[in-house]
Amino acid sequence: MTYRLRIEPSGHEMDCDADETILEAALRHGFNIPFSCRNGACGACKGRILEGRVDYGDVEEKALSAGEKEAGMALFCQAMPLSDVIIEVREIGAAKDIQIKTLPARVARMVDLAPDVRALFLKISASERLQFLPGQYIDILLKDGGRRGFSLANSPANDEFLELHIKRVAGGQFTTHVFAQMKEKDILRFEGPLGTFFVRQDSRRPLLMVATGTGFAPIKGMLEALFAQGDDRPIHFYWGVRHAEDFYYQELLMEWQRLHPHFRLTQVVSRPDAAWSGRSGYVIPQVLADIPDPGAFDVYICGHPDMVMDLSRALQGAGLNAEHIFADAFVFAKAKST
Template sequence: MPYRLTIEPSGHEMDCDSDETILEAALRHGFNIPYSCRNGTCATCKGRILSGTVDYGDIEEKVLSEAEKMDGLALFCQAMPLSDLKIEVREIGAAKDIQIKTLPARVAKIEDVAPDVRALFLKIPSTERLQFLPGQYIDILLKDGGRRGFSLANTPNDDALLELHIKKVEGGTFTGHVFSAMKEKDIVRFEGPLGTFFVRQESTRPLLMVATGTGFAPLKGMLESLFAQGSIRPIHFYWGVRHSEDFYYEDLLQEWQSLHNHFNLTKIVSQPDSRWSGPTGYVTEQVIKDFPDASAFDAYICGHPDMVFSLSAALAQAGLDSEHIFADAFVFAKAKTS
């Protein structure tokens, strides 16, 4: 049976079926609330239940603790209604009119950009366009019914080829195929664009952008879009990897630095060798060291979940309100794979 779902503070009301999640109901009715992985792992969709009861599903303790559940918090991508509900969550208008499509695509080009990273370029049918916001992702649809999410690394105005950065994951079924068997002219199917990880254009605050590994992909799209728009918002971009050879697109990074005085780049290596002379350690520590007071920024964070969670918490401790922290945690195996 359907229940009544009310979103505050907007006051929007809609039906929510007993067998669908709060997120599914909101998206079905055209209302966008924060989300990313859609499988209860990244915590992007966390919000508050003001009244009513839900089934929280099988949620990992580290993502939603028992104390948070008792305090009325839920992961809206997992919570299903057991009664009429009133929830508190900020809605996102920018993605409202963007159509989610299921399309075929041809593999146009494959490039090895780092020892365990491939850039995959997909061409969609000439009769189609994929409207998206820089930073969103697509789900590759697998023949067994599974799906794997990858962030779009290109900009919407440069959509002749959709660019994905794919990291080889030990034991990964799809990434194993990409690195061992995929070839140019292969056909894949995908659904997208998805997610609410994109630059909030209405803000004029300086930007703190942080990535680990292939978390660089959506930030690349965001940065290129900002540069194309002529934005002069100060940008501090931090990129952390394990080994120095894991950095890629070095020529592009140098070009950004030479052309844009408001762009500041810091690269960090956690397991350096004698060839690396730059900052070492973990990117979270470097960011907080450089910005012990982070209250003035808009922060965009993407990469391994441990980094995303730890940096989000550290920035909050450094004075940055949660409404100015936007994150996309790359979740392995279930849905999103870096």
């Protein structure tokens, strides 16, 4: 069965099959609405049901509360239509002309960046080019049909290789392969670019960027592009890790601070040793202490989903409108149903 889906305020209308999510239908028709994890955990695709009924799907309480459901909210990566539906969500126009491709890539180089972080540099065919926006990600396609999403850490202007930062995850099928079996010249298949985590160019607001762990990867691509464009908006970047040795690309970060006076870096270690002399604790209290009135900022957050969700809520509580918060939560793959 097919239903009609209309997106407000744009007025775009399309067919939506009963067995596809609202997000899948919008993307299939070329309309880009916010999303990140696509499995109901991060909340990036949240919007309002104005008319009609939906099956809310597999959502976590933290991402969509019972009260939000009663208020008409839904996660469009999970919601499937049960009737014709009208939704309210802002569309992302900057990615609308970018083609999503499925391509093979060769592992050209592997570099260990930190004790549990390895960079993969992927080379696609010379006859192909992956057009993407800084901050977007690709899905590695596994032989068993699974997918693993990783942010692109390079900017489009530096696209000879696609750079991924892989965090070792205990028991992780793909990350174990990356650290134990993968070799240079291995061939991978991927789909991309995906996601709506990229800098909005139509804004001149100062930028607050916050990452934990390998959430630095898409921020790196964004910063490279901003600096290359000569964008002089004030930028304050907070990066939180567990141990000081988990930081990487330190020389690059120092160079950015030297060359770009409008760029400020704050690094935070949650489990410091005696040698660490910088900020200690968790990154959220550091951000809120430094910026008690965040209402003037555009905010870009990437990392652990709890940090992304908690910081987003805290910033809104401090007066920042949600439309100025852009987030990408790193969510581990869910186990397949049996």
